[in-house]
Amino acid sequence: MTAQVASESKLISEFAPRRSFLARFLHWEWMLVGLILVDVFINIRLSPYFLDAGNLSRTSSDFMEIGLMMLPMVFIIITGNIDLSVASNMGMSASFMGLLHNMGVNIWVAALAGLLLGTLGGLLNGYLIAKVKLPSLVVTLGTYAFYRGIAYGFLGDHAARGYPEAFTYFGQGRVFETLIPFSVVLFLVMAVLFGLVLHRTTFGRYLYSIGNNENAANYSGVPVARIKMILYTLSGFMAALAGLILAARFGSTRPDIGTGLELSVITAAVLGGVDINGGKGSMMGAVLSLLLIGLMRFGMGLLNIQGQVQGIAIGLLLILSILVPSLIRGISTLGRNFNWRSLVSVAVFLLISILFFIFFFWSRAPVIAGA
Amino acid sequence: MTTHTSSMRRSGPSNLLWTLVRFREAGISVFILLLMIAVTLRAPAFLTASNFEDILLNISILAIVALGQTMVIITHGIDLSVSSVIGLVAMMVAFVVKQNPEMSVVMAVVLGMALGAVLGIFNGLIITYGNVPPIIATLGTLSIYRGLVFFYSQGTWINSFELPQNFKMLSKGIAFGLPNVVIFAVVVAVVVYYFLNHTRTGRDIFAVGSNPEAAQFAGIRKQRIVFLVYLLSGMLAGLAAVLWVSRFESAQTNTALGFELQTVAASVVGGVSIGGGVGTVPGVLLGALLLGIIQNSLTLIRISPFWQLAAQGLLILIAVISDKWVLSRLERVKK
Numbered sequence: 001m002t003a004q005v006a007s008e009s010k011l012i013s014e015f016a017p018r019r020s021f022l023a024r025f026l027h028w029e030w031m032l033v034g035l036i037l038v039d040v041f042i043n044i045r046l047s048p049y050f051l052d053a054g055n056l057s058r059t060s061s062d063f064m065e066i067g068l069m070m071l072p073m074v075f076i077i078i079t080g081n082i083d084l085s086v087a088s089n090m091g092m093s094a095s096f097m098g099l100l101h102n103m104g105v106n107i108w109v110a111a112l113a114g115l116l117l118g119t120l121g122g123l124l125n126g127y128l129i130a131k132v133k134l135p136s137l138v139v140t141l142g143t144y145a146f147y148r149g150i151a152y153g154f155l156g157d158h159a160a161r162g163y164p165e166a167f168t169y170f171g172q173g174r175v176f177e178t179l180i181p182f183s184v185v186l187f188l189v190m191a192v193l194f195g196l197v198l199h200r201t202t203f204g205r206y207l208y209s210i211g212n213n214e215n216a217a218n219y220s221g222v223p224v225a226r227i228k229m230i231l232y233t234l235s236g237f238m239a240a241l242a243g244l245i246l247a248a249r250f251g252s253t254r255p256d257i258g259t260g261l262e263l264s265v266i267t268a269a270v271l272g273g274v275d276i277n278g279g280k281g282s283m284m285g286a287v288l289s290l291l292l293i294g295l296m297r298f299g300m301g302l303l304n305i306q307g308q309v310q311g312i313a314i315g316l317l318l319i320l321s322i323l324v325p326s327l328i329r330g331i332s333t334l335g336r337n338f339n340w341r342s343l344v345s346v347a348v349f350l351l352i353s354i355l356f357f358i359f360f361f362w363s364r365a366p367v368i369a370g371a
Numbered sequence: 372m373t374t375h376t377s378s379m380r381r382s383g384p385s386n387l388l389w390t391l392v393r394f395r396e397a398g399i400s401v402f403i404l405l406l407m408i409a410v411t412l413r414a415p416a417f418l419t420a421s422n423f424e425d426i427l428l429n430i431s432i433l434a435i436v437a438l439g440q441t442m443v444i445i446t447h448g449i450d451l452s453v454s455s456v457i458g459l460v461a462m463m464v465a466f467v468v469k470q471n472p473e474m475s476v477v478m479a480v481v482l483g484m485a486l487g488a489v490l491g492i493f494n495g496l497i498i499t500y501g502n503v504p505p506i507i508a509t510l511g512t513l514s515i516y517r518g519l520v521f522f523y524s525q526g527t528w529i530n531s532f533e534l535p536q537n538f539k540m541l542s543k544g545i546a547f548g549l550p551n552v553v554i555f556a557v558v559v560a561v562v563v564y565y566f567l568n569h570t571r572t573g574r575d576i577f578a579v580g581s582n583p584e585a586a587q588f589a590g591i592r593k594q595r596i597v598f599l600v601y602l603l604s605g606m607l608a609g610l611a612a613v614l615w616v617s618r619f620e621s622a623q624t625n626t627a628l629g630f631e632l633q634t635v636a637a638s639v640v641g642g643v644s645i646g647g648g649v650g651t652v653p654g655v656l657l658g659a660l661l662l663g664i665i666q667n668s669l670t671l672i673r674i675s676p677f678w679q680l681a682a683q684g685l686l687i688l689i690a691v692i693s694d695k696w697v698l699s700r701l702e703r704v705k706k
Contacts, residue, residue: 082506084632128688134695135645137449141632142688149681156677255677260629263510276504306526308624312518319497319511326502349496356489360463364523367466 028273032288036295043299050302057179059301061171061249063294064183065090065242065258067287069265071194072235074286077269078198079210080278081136083232085125086239087261088147093118094243095151098160098253107167115240121147122236123229130228144262151255161252171249183245190238195283203227211278267318268293293317396642398697399657402690403664410668417671424550430663431556432611432618434656436630437637438563439607441655442600444638445567445580447647448505450601452494453608454630455516460486460612462520465529465622472535479538480613487609488602490516495601499594513631520624531620542618552614559607564652576600581648637662640690661690 043050069086076083097114101107121143128139173182198204209217210224218224247253272289274281293314300310411418436453443450464483468474490512497508531539542552567573578586579596587593616622641658643650665686669679 128692132692132695134691137645138639138691139688141635141639142684142691144632144684145636146681146684146688149678149684153675153678153681156675263514266510267514270507270510276507306521308514308521309518311514312522315511315513315515315518319501319503319508319515322503322507323497323501330500349492352489352492356486359486360519360523363463363467363470366470367527368525 029282029285029288032272032285032292036288036292039292039295039299043295043302047299047302050299053179055302056298057174057181059298060294061181061183063290063297064181064187065246065249066261066264066268067187067290068190068238068242068245069235069261070268070286070290071190071283072231072238073265073269074194074272074274074281074283075198075207075231076136076235077266077274077276078207078278078281079228079231080214081129081228081231082140082266082276083125083136083235084140084262085121085143085147086235086242086265087258088144088151089118089121089236089239090243090246090258090261091151091255092121092147092154092243093240094247094253094257095154095160095255097244097247099154101163102158102160107164111167111244114244115237118240118243119233119237122233122239125236126229126232129232130225148255148259151257155253155255159252159254160247163248163251168248168251171245171247172251183249186245191283191287195287198283207231208279211275211280264293267314271318271321396651396654396657398694399640399642399654399661399690402693403657403661406661406664406668410664410672414668414671414673417668422667422671426660426663426667427553428550428618429666430659431550431552432614433630433633433637433662434556434659435559435607435614436604436611437634437641437655437659438559438652439604440634441638441641441643441650441652442563442567442576443505443604444635444643444645445576445647445650446597446600447580447583448498448597448600449509449635449645450494450604451506451509451631451635452490452512452516453604453634454627455513455520456487456490456605456608457612457615457627457630458520458625459490459516459523460609461616461622461626462524462529462624464613465534465616466524468535468538468616469529469533476537476541479541480610483609483613484606485609487612488606490609491602491605492598494605495598498601499598517628520626524622524624526624528624529616529622534616534620539617539620542614552618555610555614559610560652560656567652572596572599577648579647633662636687640687642694662687 040050049055069090073083073086093114096117097107097110100110100113105113125136125139125143128134129136170182170186174180175182175185198207206217206222206227209220209222210227214224243258246258250257268290269281269286270276271293272281272286274286296313296317297307297310300313301307407417416422436457440450440453460483463486464479467482468479494509494512497503497512498505501508503511540551542550544551546554565573567576575586575591575596576599578589578591579593583593612627615626619626637658638650638655639645639658640661641650641654641656643655643658662683665683666679669682670676674682
């Protein structure tokens with residue numbers, strides 16, 4: 001009983017001072033703005049093509065599918081859950097639309113059917129998580145394979161192509177003869193909507209309370225199960241929408257469309273300051289981190305760095321974004337906890353890393369030279 | 372709330388909980404048996420020795436990595452980087468073996484395990500000393516290690532003809548009537564079983580996973596245990612990498628891409644709780660076996676290869692749901 005009261009009062013104290021709540025996140029958001037500025041500055045110095053409006057416009061649409069899936073993912077992670085199935089759901093919906101299109105169905109009917117299937121996929125996730133009460137990681141790991149498998153089942157080794165121009169506009173079109181891609185406008189509108197829901201509605205407050213303490217939220221009358229159902233259904237819908245945009249951008253659909261994007265989506269959300277343990281995060285941070293990742297990848301692409309090697313930078317950024325603050329905290333308390341043993345272990349680990357990388361380059365050299 | 376076998380033996384209503392644990396492994400065994408009967412009725416070729424050897428060959432590497440994954444999940448963590456560890460170690464070992472064809476096979480195995488352990492140490496350091504949540508840390512190293520594969524090899528790969536014969540025989544040679552890679556999996560399973568159930572450190576892994584605070588009060592150095600499980604997971608992934616190169620006779624930049632989810636699936640289907648503190652070696656082996664049988668039988672009963680992934684995903688979901696159903700039934704009986 002006392003524990004419950006304590007956790008509830010903790011919940012209240014987390015939310016009562018609204019300004020300090022905002023101030024805490026502004027900190028990380030300014031950090032992201034600073035990183036974006038540094039990245040832009042470095043890239044301008046390195047490549048004359050970086051500030052080209054046409055390039056920036058083209059590259060921005062590359063990240064909108066990730067962005068669309070990231071919006072509901074922010075909600076889900078704030079409640080302390082996860083959705084690994086988004087990219088597979090995206091593939092399933094886009095493949096279903098492609099299959100119907102190949103069978104001669106009107107493209108708009110096919111697109112609606114794709115959206116519906118994706119939403120149903122999200123609903124199934126939500127049902128298993130909220131009603132059957134299985135862990136979200138396990139359920140979405142299963143549907144990750146299931147939905148991608150259905151995508152292969154639909155299209156096999158065929159591709160769907162020949163979409164009408166009115167449809168490909170959603171992926172390739174520009175708004176009002178400007179350079180701004182339609183998908184960017186769609187994403188920004190959606191981001192504002194999701195941001196308002198998260199930060200200005202009761203529903204949004206509920207998400208934080210579920211993430212902070214699901215039991216406490218449940219006992220305080222928050223409809224936890226219904227909210228989870230809504231979140232996963234929404235996530236399914238947005239994944240399907242992203243799938244249609246991606247299919248429209250490529251002008252074709254293959255069943256492996258968007259494979260592996262779920263990790264980019266989660267990376268963007270977490271780098272934006274959304275706590276993977278739930279209860280913390282802001283929409284602004286997530287959108288800024290998407291911008292940062294997009295600009296970094298674009299800049300590295302201009303320098304002819306392979307996509308997978310770019311992954312090193314993104315992965316480092318993801319880890320460092322959490323590692324650096326906690327290391328700073330650790331160093332500031334070092335004076336109190338200092339002992340020789342920890343110094344020895346640091347030295348051992350440094351030695352191991354140095355040996356590893358010496359071996360890394362030594363073993364690589366002759367084969368690379370021979371090739 | 373989560374309890375484990377040995378603490379159950381000591382605690383009060385032990386008999387019922389014991390049956391529960393036994394029943395959980397019985398549950399998946401029954402599921403496997405039913406599946407086997409159903410498949411045999413459709414395709415008699417399923418129930419042959421050579422087919423079973425095939426299945427065992429296919430799941431051995433998965434089982435080795437899944438056992439490492441299991442130790443991590445028992446501490447309430449997850450290691451998503453295993454597939455990239457396999458990819459990177461496979462490439463590095465293949466490069467070294469290509470340059471030194473006369474190198475002994477044992478050395479190659481030791482080298483792979485050492486390299487894997489170092490990559491696991493990086494994970495462990497980031498998670499314990501850096502206070503980074505495991506899913507974030509290993510998601511990061513998943514893409515970092517995979518990026519290093521490309522950086523290391525510059526996009527080239529090692530082909531079968533570049534590998535010496537004795538190295539290729541490492542997985543395929545026959546000992547005690549079974550392929551070596553199966554023997555490796557059995558040895559790893561026995562060692563992990565002994566380690567988890569009969570050593571102090573092994574018991575500490577369960578303690579850390581089921582109640583970290585209580586474990587701390589009991590004098591268990593939590594950070595050390597967590598560090599250790601990532602090291603072990605990396606080391607087993609390194610061993611799997613050597614076997615992988617030997618079995619498939621090549622190291623490519625996309626070796627084991629996506630394999631991390633299979634290892635998590637094998638653990639979870641085998642009854643390892645994602646919330647930590649619960650998991651058994653026989654359960655995980657059965658989980659890996661189930662995944663292997665599903666894959667094998669879908670081919671035998673001629674389900675279009677394009678639908679096989681969907682069927683696999685669906686069967687994983689069914690296994691997890693039925694496990695949950697059985698558990699909730701048992702809890703109702705207990706009340």
